[in-house]
Amino acid sequence: MADDNAKQSLLSETVDPSHLNESNALKRRKIRRCGSAPLSVMNCSGHNGIGSLPHLKSMFVKLEPSFKQVFILLAAYLAVGTLCFYLIRDQIKGRKTNGVLDAVYFCVVTMTTVGYGDLVPDTILAKLLACVFVFSGMALGGLILSRAADYIVEKQEVLLVKAMHRHEKAGPAEILKDVETNKVKYKFFLALILLLVLIIVGTLLLSLVEKLSFIDAFYCVCVTVTTLGYGDESFSTGVGRAFAVFWILSSTICLAQFFLYLAELYTEGRQRSLVKWVLTRKMTFSDLEGADLDHDQAVCAAEFILYKLKEMGKISQEDILLWMERFKDLDVDGSGTLTRANLMLSQ
Amino acid sequence: MADDNAKQSLLSETVDPSHLNESNALKRRKIRRCGSAPLSVMNCSGHNGIGSLPHLKSMFVKLEPSFKQVFILLAAYLAVGTLCFYLIRDQIKGRKTNGVLDAVYFCVVTMTTVGYGDLVPDTILAKLLACVFVFSGMALGGLILSRAADYIVEKQEVLLVKAMHRHEKAGPAEILKDVETNKVKYKFFLALILLLVLIIVGTLLLSLVEKLSFIDAFYCVCVTVTTLGYGDESFSTGVGRAFAVFWILSSTICLAQFFLYLAELYTEGRQRSLVKWVLTRKMTFSDLEGADLDHDQAVCAAEFILYKLKEMGKISQEDILLWMERFKDLDVDGSGTLTRANLMLSQ
Numbered sequence: 001m002a003d004d005n006a007k008q009s010l011l012s013e014t015v016d017p018s019h020l021n022e023s024n025a026l027k028r029r030k031i032r033r034c035g036s037a038p039l040s041v042m043n044c045s046g047h048n049g050i051g052s053l054p055h056l057k058s059m060f061v062k063l064e065p066s067f068k069q070v071f072i073l074l075a076a077y078l079a080v081g082t083l084c085f086y087l088i089r090d091q092i093k094g095r096k097t098n099g100v101l102d103a104v105y106f107c108v109v110t111m112t113t114v115g116y117g118d119l120v121p122d123t124i125l126a127k128l129l130a131c132v133f134v135f136s137g138m139a140l141g142g143l144i145l146s147r148a149a150d151y152i153v154e155k156q157e158v159l160l161v162k163a164m165h166r167h168e169k170a171g172p173a174e175i176l177k178d179v180e181t182n183k184v185k186y187k188f189f190l191a192l193i194l195l196l197v198l199i200i201v202g203t204l205l206l207s208l209v210e211k212l213s214f215i216d217a218f219y220c221v222c223v224t225v226t227t228l229g230y231g232d233e234s235f236s237t238g239v240g241r242a243f244a245v246f247w248i249l250s251s252t253i254c255l256a257q258f259f260l261y262l263a264e265l266y267t268e269g270r271q272r273s274l275v276k277w278v279l280t281r282k283m284t285f286s287d288l289e290g291a292d293l294d295h296d297q298a299v300c301a302a303e304f305i306l307y308k309l310k311e312m313g314k315i316s317q318e319d320i321l322l323w324m325e326r327f328k329d330l331d332v333d334g335s336g337t338l339t340r341a342n343l344m345l346s347q
Numbered sequence: 348m349a350d351d352n353a354k355q356s357l358l359s360e361t362v363d364p365s366h367l368n369e370s371n372a373l374k375r376r377k378i379r380r381c382g383s384a385p386l387s388v389m390n391c392s393g394h395n396g397i398g399s400l401p402h403l404k405s406m407f408v409k410l411e412p413s414f415k416q417v418f419i420l421l422a423a424y425l426a427v428g429t430l431c432f433y434l435i436r437d438q439i440k441g442r443k444t445n446g447v448l449d450a451v452y453f454c455v456v457t458m459t460t461v462g463y464g465d466l467v468p469d470t471i472l473a474k475l476l477a478c479v480f481v482f483s484g485m486a487l488g489g490l491i492l493s494r495a496a497d498y499i500v501e502k503q504e505v506l507l508v509k510a511m512h513r514h515e516k517a518g519p520a521e522i523l524k525d526v527e528t529n530k531v532k533y534k535f536f537l538a539l540i541l542l543l544v545l546i547i548v549g550t551l552l553l554s555l556v557e558k559l560s561f562i563d564a565f566y567c568v569c570v571t572v573t574t575l576g577y578g579d580e581s582f583s584t585g586v587g588r589a590f591a592v593f594w595i596l597s598s599t600i601c602l603a604q605f606f607l608y609l610a611e612l613y614t615e616g617r618q619r620s621l622v623k624w625v626l627t628r629k630m631t632f633s634d635l636e637g638a639d640l641d642h643d644q645a646v647c648a649a650e651f652i653l654y655k656l657k658e659m660g661k662i663s664q665e666d667i668l669l670w671m672e673r674f675k676d677l678d679v680d681g682s683g684t685l686t687r688a689n690l691m692l693s694q
Binding site: 285314337 | 457460461467469474475477478482485486489565566569574575576578579604610626630631632635638640644645650651662669671673674683685687689
């Protein structure tokens, strides 16, 4: 969650200047310098000797598996799975085609939890191996959903918005702003379009290659993308299975990602109406008293912002207390403000 | 996400006083009054006439389906599903036992996407109906995971911690604090224990009722909880299917929830090391300049807290700019602070 927010703030920094409808360089520099924005300072002028700050980024980016790492992990998983199931191919019963093809097909059907049952393990070793591969496959699927799938959709997003703005005279700033404000909506539509394409392609190929009727092909597609996999209809030919390997992987992940975006869209809608409600609510004297952190009978901008972010549930009382204590440690002269003199004294 | 945070802040409010190791009522009141805590004001002293604030809670709680609503939805889904599949029981082929039992069993196997294939739709109508039920079942499963399952685990959490502290003289405040600090960890362990119990119960019942060997029973359990459902081993007796209805629903949801807690635990660990890093990092003059929102060459407590929360990625530059603009609207005399006089002028 922290990571999402950090990413969001990096992105918003790119868009903010246009957000204010002020495009001159002076104003921009002002925003960079004063906007309570350590992350933006790090990104926009990371070379100006802030010292340890760039470490932050590298340190926490490293902990997060990147798109490339997830892709390598998936390739390794499929390679090991194919090898294992190829070696014990005599311990798997069912409709068979080519040895290697069946192994990779069985691996994908197991990993995505589709589990048609057209190929099933027949010995204790094969059964235990299938158990190991389905659990690790589920974990890998979660990793793909949380990192790689979203990354791919995000990459396509700017292209989609650019295409939509083709006939308008929209500059890169406007397009970026549009992408930023409607981020989740565009992602949702992209996933929906991709899902529909995958369903149509799957239906066509099942009816052409596997010679299923149109209804049966569509039924098999639905049974597969949802990972239901009854197994009454499945891929039984070599060509069908070669296609199935890629199609099952992408379509099951696409549907899961679609549901995730749907949930995100709903959450964002709620968040927006909450912001709207807090924005229109009138400040009362009690609010003023509550926001006054330093008891000077006046609420400065930062106190007001903290109070409103707390009201929206973005930050908690615990967060504020944690940093309040740290502030008191730094404020060695007890003046209630930090100055250069304070810093030199405390460090 | 906003909702999670809001919930968190409500909870943290209960725990905060003990957090500071100060238990006298005076200090507590001070925290309530000054801690930039609109939500806490609403909860701890909601009767003191703040006017429109209690609306906030009711308004946004209403939008969120409660545990009870999700349970009713699940019951309705199963009732409709059972009725539908019972009415078209002649259009479903496979190993059959009792009519109603097979219908509810087929409904659960479809909803959870286990899809053994021991019962499969045989006509176009039955196939399309299965498609409708698997898609709506997936959405319902997501709803259960996001609301109800977490709610149940959270309820059990306090009991677990109480049992762990049985031999110590821990007061309710200490227990609540322990629950709060290790929330995700306890939830994770609870889900793990529940999952192990469900796996053992499932294995025992499959070997006793379905007369499977121990290894086959365990294999069938793994194939089921992961929703793989090859269908080579499944529930074929009446007693087995009656048990399967409850067991499949709870075990598949339990495993999914377990994976969710695992991801949450990882995210929380990252978040904690980020907080630690930001806490130990020394403030530089550039930081001081960046944090100084109102350019008075001094950083007050609220400015410092905002800067640190931004650095941790909890809030974004966009959040700050949004509320900064709102502040400027309210600060009609342009003094840089809000006072009672400002409020009376602006409203």
